[in-house]
Amino acid sequence: MAGDSQVHMDHDMEIGVTPTAVKKLPKHMREAQISTERTHLIADSIKKPRQRYVQKDGKCNVHHGNVQETYRYLSDLFTTLVDLRWRFSLFIFTLVYVVNWLFFGLLWYIIALIRGDLWHSDEEGWTPCVENLNSFVSAFLFSIETETTIGYGYRVITEKCPEGIILLLIQAILGSIVNAMMVGCMFVKISQPKNRAETLMFSHKAVISVRDNKLCLMFRVGDLRNSHIVEASIRAKLIRSQQTKEGEFIPLNQTDINIGFDTGDDRLFLVSPLIISHEINEKSPFWELSQAQMDKEEFEIVVILEGMVEATGLPLLPVSSMATRHTR
CATH class of the missing domain: 1.10.287.70 (Helix Hairpins)
Incomplete structure (x- = not known):
């Protein structure tokens, strides 16, 4: 019985374990396969950054194409000539x-x-x-x-x-x-006060840190001139792609970032550089984002400062932005 079992086991092993002869690839094909795998690994590790919605100097990257009703520009000819x-x-x-x-x-x-x-x-x-x-x-x-x-x-x-x-x-x-x-x-x-906006400086990067035992998103803004910006106020927008519950994809969804609307901290007196702070709480758009998600997700923070030039009384609207790679 033992001998028969041994014979059956040997027979089963011969049937199930017998390896199939594998043909070895030529050397040049193996090298090509290795280089292709390395290329895929490098491509996966390098994530191409999304084009910015607004440049750092405030210029918008949106170009209007396929505009059929161009005659509307002529209806406001004065503004068209000024622009x-x-x-x-x-x-x-x-x-x-x-x-x-x-x-x-x-x-x-x-x-x-x-x-x-x-x-x-x-x-x-x-x-x-x-x-x-x-x-x-x-x-x-x-x-x-x-x-x-x-x-x-x-x-x-x-x-x-x-x-x-x-x-x-x-x-x-x-x-x-x-x-x-x-x-x-x-x-x-x-x-036009466009040149006046050149002396308003925004920090290159935004920082997420603890301030007064609260997790906050912070960046700085300052004025290089001695003349003041009258009625200066600041607001910020979070621009990122979003998919609704119905499956609709919104490539440039804009969400308000609270930087002191309730407390009046959005009203600025720019005699010296100021730190603008946004508390990350349950109402913040960053509340559900972890550090890993922020590293992967592409979003942009657009900062808009409004005010009037003291010398001329003309309205001033400098704009700046910080992308994902500028948030730490």
Whole structure:
């Protein structure tokens, strides 16, 4: 019996344990497989950071594409001109004046052409519409002198030209409108307090630490100038992706971060650098996030400071942001 059992066990072992011959891969294929595995490990360990919603200097990275109703920009033409870059603003500024002068210069030339002043201006007893206007260049110069009120006195309109008097009135009125609009755009663009925001500094990193026995998120803000920011207040937004209970994915969900709305700590007096603190409690959006989750999750804290420039009274709105890699 024992011998039979031994025979059966040997037989079973021969059936179940007999290994299958494994073909050995060539050396170059084994090296390629090892390098591929290393590449995957390195790629998994390096997490590509998400593009920031707002840059550190406050510039927004959102670009509006596929805008079909572009005519709406023309309905608010003044704001559109103010928001343009300086090179485009100066180009449009020059273009508007040159086109305006050329247009009225052409009208003055047409009047002189219809009246025959170009051929009879040298005849005695002939009274032209505009004296010494004998070419398109002189008409263009007269248009510039009229609109800019230079008044050299060499080219002057006569009283026997009613159509010229009407055109002079129209050019004076339209020229004043063009001057008011273009000079107003340049003045608003120059007086914008964007450069004032350059002297407002935000800390490069936000820190999570214990303060007064409370876990707090803290960052600093300071003003380099001696002039104060009137009615300065600060607020913060947490921007991260979120998936709702219905399965909807929101890529840029904005959540308010309480930095003193209830206590008035959001009102600042920036005579020296201040530490802005957010208590992480049950109402905080960071309450359910652990340190491991914060290291993995991509989010961004956008800080917005509001106030008025003391010297000009213009509103000021500097913006900064801190990404996940800037939170410790």
